[in-house]
Amino acid sequence: MSSPAVSLYLDPQIRDWVLFPITLVMILVGILRHYVVLLLQSPPKKLPKAAIREQRALSRSQILRATSANSPIPPSYYRSISSRLHTAFEAGTYLKDGPPQGDAPSTPANPMTDPAAMDGMMAGMKTQMVMMVPQMVIMGWINFFFQGFVLIKLPFPLTLGFKSMLQRGIETHDMDVRWVSSLSWYFLNFFGLNGLYRLILGNDNSAADTSQAMMSSPFAGTNQPGQPQDYVKLFKAEKDNLAFSEGLYLWLGDDVETRLLRKYSKL
Amino acid sequence: MLASLPSALQTLANYRIHNTRASKEVVDKGKVLLDAQAASSLGDDAWAFLEQLTLAAIDVANYEVADECLRQLAAQFPGSPRVDVLSGIRMEATQPPEIALKFYDELLETDSSNAAIYKRRISVLIRIGKIEQAVTELSDYLDTFYTDVEGWVELAELYSSCNQYTSATRALSHALLLAPQNPFYVLQFAETAYTADDIPLAIKMFMLALDIIDRHASEESIPTGVSIRAWYGVKLCCRALSERSCSSASDTLLPKNLPLLDELSTERVLTAYSAAGKDNATGRELVLSWMGPSDRSGGRLHFVR
Numbered sequence: 001m002s003s004p005a006v007s008l009y010l011d012p013q014i015r016d017w018v019l020f021p022i023t024l025v026m027i028l029v030g031i032l033r034h035y036v037v038l039l040l041q042s043p044p045k046k047l048p049k050a051a052i053r054e055q056r057a058l059s060r061s062q063i064l065r066a067t068s069a070n071s072p073i074p075p076s077y078y079r080s081i082s083s084r085l086h087t088a089f090e091a092g093t094y095l096k097d098g099p100p101q102g103d104a105p106s107t108p109a110n111p112m113t114d115p116a117a118m119d120g121m122m123a124g125m126k127t128q129m130v131m132m133v134p135q136m137v138i139m140g141w142i143n144f145f146f147q148g149f150v151l152i153k154l155p156f157p158l159t160l161g162f163k164s165m166l167q168r169g170i171e172t173h174d175m176d177v178r179w180v181s182s183l184s185w186y187f188l189n190f191f192g193l194n195g196l197y198r199l200i201l202g203n204d205n206s207a208a209d210t211s212q213a214m215m216s217s218p219f220a221g222t223n224q225p226g227q228p229q230d231y232v233k234l235f236k237a238e239k240d241n242l243a244f245s246e247g248l249y250l251w252l253g254d255d256v257e258t259r260l261l262r263k264y265s266k267l
Numbered sequence: 268m269l270a271s272l273p274s275a276l277q278t279l280a281n282y283r284i285h286n287t288r289a290s291k292e293v294v295d296k297g298k299v300l301l302d303a304q305a306a307s308s309l310g311d312d313a314w315a316f317l318e319q320l321t322l323a324a325i326d327v328a329n330y331e332v333a334d335e336c337l338r339q340l341a342a343q344f345p346g347s348p349r350v351d352v353l354s355g356i357r358m359e360a361t362q363p364p365e366i367a368l369k370f371y372d373e374l375l376e377t378d379s380s381n382a383a384i385y386k387r388r389i390s391v392l393i394r395i396g397k398i399e400q401a402v403t404e405l406s407d408y409l410d411t412f413y414t415d416v417e418g419w420v421e422l423a424e425l426y427s428s429c430n431q432y433t434s435a436t437r438a439l440s441h442a443l444l445l446a447p448q449n450p451f452y453v454l455q456f457a458e459t460a461y462t463a464d465d466i467p468l469a470i471k472m473f474m475l476a477l478d479i480i481d482r483h484a485s486e487e488s489i490p491t492g493v494s495i496r497a498w499y500g501v502k503l504c505c506r507a508l509s510e511r512s513c514s515s516a517s518d519t520l521l522p523k524n525l526p527l528l529d530e531l532s533t534e535r536v537l538t539a540y541s542a543a544g545k546d547n548a549t550g551r552e553l554v555l556s557w558m559g560p561s562d563r564s565g566g567r568l569h570f571v572r
Contacts, residue, residue: 049379053411060413063444072447072475076517077440158459186562252478253471260474264486264535266527 008179010150018182019151022142029134030179030197037206040126045119054231057094061085061238068245082246089242096231103125123181127206128131139186143169146182154178275300276309276316283319290326292317298332314343321353325360328369333357348374352383359387364395382412389421398425409441416445419453423459432463433516450479450493466513467521470504473497474522492538498535502558505529533558 047055064081072079092099148170158166158177167175169183180188197205261267275296282289297320309316315338324333337357340350351374359367371388374381385408392401405422409415419442426435439456446452457472476497481490490498505528507513508521520529537558541550 024469030446046378046380049411052380055413056413067444067447072443072453073440073519074471074519076519077437081440081444253475255521256471256474256478257524257528260477261524261527261531263481263484264531266531267524 008150008153014149014151018146018149021137022151022182022185023189024145025138026186026193027196029138030193031200032199033130033134034205036130036199037127040130040232041125042123054094054096057088057231058234058238061089065241065245068249071249072252074253075249075251078249078251079246081252086239086242089239092232092235094231094235098114135190139183142182142186149182150175151182151185152177152180154180204210208261272300272303278477279316279567280312280317285462288326292324293323294327294329294332297323297330301332301335314340318349318353322356325357328360330357330361333360348378348381348383351381355384355387359391364391367391382408382415385412386418393425398429401425402429413441414443414445416452420443420455423455427459427462432459433465435459436463436465436468448479448495450476453479454493454497454500457497460507460517461500461504463516464513465516465519466507467515468517468526469518470501470508470522471502473500477501490535495536497540498532498539502532502536503527506531518560 017159064078064085068078073081088094155164156178156250161178162177165187166177166184167179167181168187170179170181258267278412279293280297280298297316299317301320317340321340324330324336329492333549334357335349336385337354340347340353355370355374356368358370368388368391371384371391374384375388385404389401389405389408392398392404397450402422402425405418405425409422409504412418415538417504419438423435423438423442425556426438436456439452439459440532442449442452443456446454453472453476455474460466460472461469471552474497477494480494480497484490484494504571508525509529
């Protein structure tokens with residue numbers, strides 16, 4: 001009420017026919033998207049046994065290494081497991097397709113040629129499309145029908161810096177920052193509805209993470225699960241790690257009698 | 268009748284959480300629930316309940332209940348690997364093992380990543396006495412599913428049953444790596460090493476087990492349970508070491524201060540028996556007479572104190 005002269009009077013029709021519909025449409029589209037994503041999700045592909053073996057071979061040596069500084073197993077046992085893993089990594093026993101033949105250069109498989117990786121990427125793309133298309137449609141709808149609409153007045157004052165955030169689509173210099181334009185209202189909803197989705201759909205929904213998903217390109221997100229890892233290289237690195245931890249190795253049993261005798265004050 | 272339903276459900280849920288194998292009770296309570304169609308009011312818990320009831324019913328050979336549960340589960344989850352395992356177990360109960368094995372083979376052909384099926388297959392093989400094949404398959408299984416501690420312990424037991432104690436300790440060493448905090452595996456390792464006549468290794472492992480079990484013990488505390496067993500182990504190893512020269516297949520060094528260890532283990536075992544009430548008076552006498560000769564032969568051990 002600082003300057004009643006510039007105060008605007010908003011038609012209540014704007015509230016009923018623009019503000020509420022935009023909000024409602026965005027909520028409903030979010031919920032719809034959640035269910036469409038659920039429908040699109042194919043069940044996780046089952047890995048053949050050889051692939052699981054390849055995937056888990058690394059964890060074997062990680063488990064061995066994890067305790068190497070205070071190992072529960074005696075030296076001869078540790079060395080035999082360690083050297084066995086070492087030779088297996090060297091010979092590529094754990095590789096899905098068996099040990100590499102000859103000395104052909106090991107290149108990571110092209111994801112476009114591997115049907116399994118392709119499937120994963122397609123699934124990711126589909127989800128991304130479901131995320132993006134509705135948002136673009138809503139934005140077009142708002143831009144087309146409600147361009148330049150002022151929808152609400154925030155009940156608190158803000159500094160000028162918020163002008164570009166709250167009054168997108170209205171090119172006036174003099175209007176109070178508290179007025180929010182239609183396009184800005186869309187963006188506020190877009191980023192602000194996550195909490196509501198979480199409330200309606202539960203924590204693990206696919207509607208809430210739109211903002212994060214929108215930022216990333218459709219390829220970046222999908223690569224994590226579907227990326228073919230170059231196990232030849234990983235195994236090579238793990239071999240060195242094994243050698244390191246063998247240097248660190250110390251058996252817990254080395255001085256256990258001293259510890260016990262001390263505890264019962266015999267020493 | 269209806270009033271008892273919630274409490275019955277509660278009990279059953281408790282059994283599920285604690286993995287209690289009270290099959291008789293589960294079937295008695297579950298049958299009422301099944302007849303009352305109470306499962307539908309459970310929501311998603313209903314399926315866990317049905318699975319529990321199936322296993323319990325097979326346990327007590329109540330096959331009608333088991334079949335009814337299986338029918339409901341199969342209708343809800345067609346092609347589920349978990350239901351496949353259940354129907355496999357049901358098959359094992361009444362059909363000859365060859366048919367069950369064949370069933371499992373077929374399942375593995377379509378999906379070679381189902382760990383539970385491998386385990387069922389191996390358990391059938393053990394039951395019909397094909398230990399050699401079971402050991403081969405179990406090793407193969409563990410090569411892929413390395414983190415299955417129970418699998419390693421089972422392998423160790425299989426080896427032990429064929430007197431392959433060194434191989435058994437090798438299998439147990441993997442269990443130790445996977446669960447270094449579990450004293451029971453350490454104890455089992457120690458006892459297996461003792462049986463394999465690797466006394467230096469055995470005494471070390473017995474002491475390691477004690478190190479874990481008696482973390483908070485002091486001179487005054489009384490050894491109980493596993494702890495007594497481990498102290499007995501130390502005592503036995505000390506005696507064996509003092510009586511003959513023991514070689515170690517694993518090149519384990521003998522512990523230092525053996526006489527002190529002998530003294531300590533004797534003391535601990537005796538504490539365990541003298542502190543307990545009158546009810547094990549006979550046990551105490553037996554222990555005392557068993558300990559006796561070794562104490563009198565103290566001269567041979569050159570006790571420091």
